[in-house]
Amino acid sequence: MELSFILNELGEERENYFNAVSPPIIQTSNFAFKTVGDLRNAMDDEFAASLYSRGQNPTLDILRKKLAALDGAEDALLFSSGISAITIPMLALLKSGDHIIAVENSYSWSVKFFNDFLPKFGITTTFISGTNLEEFEQAAQPKTRIIFLESPSTFSYELQDLKKVAAFARSRDIVTIIDNSYCSPLYQQPIALGIDLVAQSATKYIGGHSDVVAGVLTGSKALLKKIFENEFMTFGPALSPNSAWLLLRGLRTLPLRLERSFESTKTITAWLSGHEAVQDVIWPFSPNNKQLILANEQMKGCGGLFSFTLKNSSLEKIEAFCNNLKHILLAVSWGGHESLIVPAIASFGIQHYDNNNDRQQLIRMYVGLEDPQYLIADLQQALTSVQ
Numbered sequence: 001m002e003l004s005f006i007l008n009e010l011g012e013e014r015e016n017y018f019n020a021v022s023p024p025i026i027q028t029s030n031f032a033f034k035t036v037g038d039l040r041n042a043m044d045d046e047f048a049a050s051l052y053s054r055g056q057n058p059t060l061d062i063l064r065k066k067l068a069a070l071d072g073a074e075d076a077l078l079f080s081s082g083i084s085a086i087t088i089p090m091l092a093l094l095k096s097g098d099h100i101i102a103v104e105n106s107y108s109w110s111v112k113f114f115n116d117f118l119p120k121f122g123i124t125t126t127f128i129s130g131t132n133l134e135e136f137e138q139a140a141q142p143k144t145r146i147i148f149l150e151s152p153s154t155f156s157y158e159l160q161d162l163k164k165v166a167a168f169a170r171s172r173d174i175v176t177i178i179d180n181s182y183c184s185p186l187y188q189q190p191i192a193l194g195i196d197l198v199a200q201s202a203t204k205y206i207g208g209h210s211d212v213v214a215g216v217l218t219g220s221k222a223l224l225k226k227i228f229e230n231e232f233m234t235f236g237p238a239l240s241p242n243s244a245w246l247l248l249r250g251l252r253t254l255p256l257r258l259e260r261s262f263e264s265t266k267t268i269t270a271w272l273s274g275h276e277a278v279q280d281v282i283w284p285f286s287p288n289n290k291q292l293i294l295a296n297e298q299m300k301g302c303g304g305l306f307s308f309t310l311k312n313s314s315l316e317k318i319e320a321f322c323n324n325l326k327h328i329l330l331a332v333s334w335g336g337h338e339s340l341i342v343p344a345i346a347s348f349g350i351q352h353y354d355n356n357n358d359r360q361q362l363i364r365m366y367v368g369l370e371d372p373q374y375l376i377a378d379l380q381q382a383l384t385s386v387q
């Protein structure tokens, strides 16, 4: 299916809503039926019907079709947050005593789910770096049900070989789930590489304007129906029609925004790499990335998230650099119009700072839609202030 068709036409039956070009926000909790028979049919298959907006809703349905098509998946399920699109499917697939293999540097709340939540139900996780297949082979146990991936990860950018991991998992009847937020469906297509379920924080690139929190999960209809009819409807992580509409609006410009962010990031990472105050720049498409061949094989592009470290890094230096930024905002998240910086040191108490821990020196930047030269000028003045 062509990208332009997906973004502009797919799912949009305009004759059903006065031929309006922009789809309506169907702000209703429930739907009425003419006969008991019709009501019974809807209740019998709520995955397919608009019955109650904790399940399906027509505004969400337009988005659902587009997001499934973008991932090359049979279907999609929408969530009120990215983290629920990650955790709810796992709850649906696991039972007490099961085992998971997960990449160690994934999103912090995913790690918390593995470390603090699942052990309550006797479910254990083996963490691996995920950068080579042998680690997966060695970590697999008879009760391994899920392999959880995040490629690239969003602070240190390790990649997993998705094709190889998917083939290994299939050979052992293990379900693979990837957090694909970093690339979005435009820059990485895990389903075509054999991955079963693709989760994404739609808060990031799909929304694109820092005004909505949402998640999406794509995969086979059978798997999504099972998740929907059990944990999804039981826990109730439904997306609101208003948020779905914001995501539809965000989707219209997704390719333009991603391309802009990717191009600006090439310019900014190259500039930072040559700066005398900068030690390292970590980005999947950096010329010195050890996994560059794999990045080129399985990713079409990169978006605007990367990390860097300062020469002679210290807690005080990182803080001073960040505090001196005038335009780039100090904030979590990414994928919106605005450029952001978050240093690793903000995520723990300063008494835990260890100058020898390389990970603690990382400063993560997200490159938004501003003129790259405007951002470079801001970085330059903040770097000069700590030299």
Ligand SMILES: Cc1ncc(COP(=O)(O)O)c(C=O)c1O
Pocket (backbone or CB within 6 Å): 081, 082, 083, 084, 107, 154, 179, 181, 182, 200, 201, 202, 203, 204, 213, 214, 215, 333
């Ligand atoms: C890589 C990654 N995955 C998942 C999430 C969770 O998404 P949400 O905040 O939409 O729940 C985030 C949020 O920052 C993220 O960065």
